Amino acid sequence: MRRLGKWVRQNRAGAWLLAALLSAVGALPARAQVQDYPRQRPDLDRLMQELFAEPQSDQVPYEDLYETLLQYLQTPLNLNTATREELTGLLLLSQPQITALLEHRERNGALLSLYELQSIDELDLRTIYRLAPFATVGEPSGNAVRGPLWQRIRQEDNNALFLRYERVLEERKGYTAPTLNSNGTASSRYLGSPDKLLVRFRTSHARDFSVGLAAEKDAGEQFAWSPSTRRYGFDYYSAHLGLFERGQLKAVIVGDYQLQFGQGLLLSSGLQVGKGAETITTLRRSNLGIRPYTSVLESSFFRGAAATVAPAPGWRLTGFASLKRVDATLRSALADSLEEETTDFASGLLLTGFHRTASELRNRRSLREGVVGGNVSFAPAGSQLSLGLTAVGTTFGQPLQRRPEPYNRYEFGGRQNLAVSAHYSYGWRNLSLFGETARSSSGGLGTVNGLLASLGSDVDAAVLYRHYARNFHTLYGNAFGENTRNINESGLYLGLKLRPVARWELSAYYDQFRFPWLRYQVSAPSRGYDWLVRVAFSPTKTSQLYAQVRTRQKAYDADDVRPMPEPVPTLRRSLLLFYDTNPTPILSLRTRLQGTHHRQHLGPRRTGYLLAQDVAVQPLRTLRLSARYALFDTDDYDTRQYAYEQDVLYAFSVPALAGRGTRVYALAEYKMGRHVTVWVRYASTTYRGQQTVGSGLEEIQGPQRSEVKAQLRLTL
């Protein structure tokens, strides 16, 4: 308590919280057992900006990460039962903070309230504010007291049915009548309507059960009942049933699931941030094991069953099997006159999940993929050591054979891949050491090893080394790296985070990487570096200001005509200034200025610019309105600008803005009673001096592209 008093003297805001706590405890002596912190609306937008330095493309599945955070939001992490791995998985706490929290729990028993976090020295107020929306302090008692399972599922408040509709208002070329090509065939068109539909249901209780169902139809996809082409109404379905903490059976999921072990080299679920402005805590991946999947990303999940058992204290055994069909372009080998039959092979896996045209439909779920594997983990209680072994075997229905380009020389080919890995993590004093090393059946090795060090209360440093051989094949891995896949890369990363004075925070990283073999559009081995510096200043509890510079140099084949394609260093530097303030409790203002310059070796410097102003008001408790007006001006597509936009809950939007023009959106969220919430969103981009927007089947006649989105959430 003395320590608490000292702490209070130092932090006035904390004193307010504490005063609120004490008065609440005084006022409600009967309910003082578990004091509920009034759950704040988390600033996901801000959090995403802190986790990602800068969106680099719209291909990266940010949605998946967003989804994970939202899952924590819906089913907050119980700080009284959370393990070290789970706390690490939140990405908001540093290793010393986690250790301090666990020690506090050990010493003083279960936390009584979130306010109690303030009495832990290592947890500063900013961290507590960030953590609060995703965490809770429940009772660590078992589930059996709450009645039988079906009753628990029925009575669970934490359920939600989402219905979402989305449509682009302008007519796109893909939805017009087909024209005739020069060879007399009709040109390709989208088969379905431009509406996008999503239905989703999920109910879950932390450490007890999870039930989920999702169905989706993308714009351009058809509603069709055609068992011969494996189409049953919606284009994509996902469902799962999961049970957790049944004695020795720790987790079992039937249906769609994700897996994450070690550093994610072989198995990695959605929560992978990579390089961002959060330079320390996002480096280490955690052993989260089996996790339910209800996302609408149509790849990167397993379909089948998985289970984890704990045969002895500290030991965990996980086994899983998955069988599904994935999208792939199937080809027939040229019929050789000496061979009796042609052999089919897949020339590439498709991850977009779009099945809008006849050719996309042909590739839809055309390749059978079977995956079996397991993991053994050993983490003795009370120690910070964790060791494990993982094996993943994959079999495809047809052999995979990529196009015979030089850059594909060492890519995975054939029908089968077996990868095995060993992972470790160890914490000692202010250090946390972790890593994973794997070998695939091609003989290629991959390894990732890191060290996080808290050099002082205000200084954290990290170093991470990775090497993924050019012939290392991991099909579901997503460990730290510059490439989106863990192949053909080695690199060294240094990260630093510093709080020199109260309210100020500086984070920086420098990453240096090499690609020992060719890559797509890079016709020679190449190298590069990437660094970021962000200075953040929080003048008050409700406002934040930050400036960020990121510079990345990588080699790409020169644009100009050369006798041989030749990679030249290409530099991209981005600047971001961001100011966020809540002048009154109902009003929030956000200004964002960002710019990029892009230069290919000695070529001309091209620039991009974006200025955006956001306003959000909450005139009523039940109504929230937000809007943005943004101007952008970029020299070309290479300097395009990405900026996070607020969206309906569970959706995510980072449009790419290139050219000159304006972007606006407006979003309304209205809570109609206890069970129903409605979102409506309108967004529009208007280009200057352009006759058409988009290309190919997405082309729109006219300078504008706008879309509407509506979502309904029902709590049953």
Add this chain to the structure above:
Amino acid sequence: MCLPLLGAAQGNGPGVRGGRAAALGNASVTLADVWAVGNNAAGLGVLTRPEAAVYADNRFLIPEFGNAALAAALPLGKQPAGSTATAAPHGVVGVELQRFGGKLYNEQRAGVGYGYRLGLFSVGARADVLQVRIEGLGSRRAVALSLGGQAEVIPQKLTFGAYLYNLNQARLAEYQAERVPTVLKAGLSYRATPKVLLLVETEKDVEQAADFKAGLEYQVVEALALRAGVATLTEQMTGGLGLRFGRARLDYAAAWHNALGLSQHISVSLRLEPKTEAAP
């Protein structure tokens, strides 16, 4: 050929001195030790005891890219017995001898530096006699003058340093007006906690792109320091450790260049016992 040179040293430039600076990405303009004689003569000002040091490095494991240096520093003026003064009364003089290269190409230098500390400020100057020798082409000699300064912006916490190397723009050859590089360095060091020192620095050679360097030193215990650093222009990441045995220090650094590979640096320095009599 130009790439290795770029990575190695800026041919006759201020270069790298000491295993500590090398481990910190050569962000050395604010450091104050015996190797300040080469890094920023102003840093000599804080020495209160005579010190001698030897340094050797090898770039990219190429034998011809070896570098060796000898340095010594001598505080001037009489320190009263048992004094805890943080500076010598009449400043510190330093000398340095350095050789880079192999038989076909080599550089030699002899330098004399002087640093003086006044309160929170230090100033320094240095003169170099440089000789460049290329087999079959003979040798050239030039004199380069340098100036430096350091200031404690926040005492014990934040230090600023700047160093101008070769302000007289010494000429090596008439052909294409080949000159010794003129280099300006400026940087900050920040003592985040008593055990952590952070450094940032920018270095600009008139004829090269700007380099940005950063370093971190962590004093694990009294006898051991761990270091890491980066330099953006040469795309190098560095790491190293420093050991202290009584009056002797040993500093080792390894640097990894993205294309050229490993360089190694080592230095040993010895602080002499305090003398009761004034040195000449």
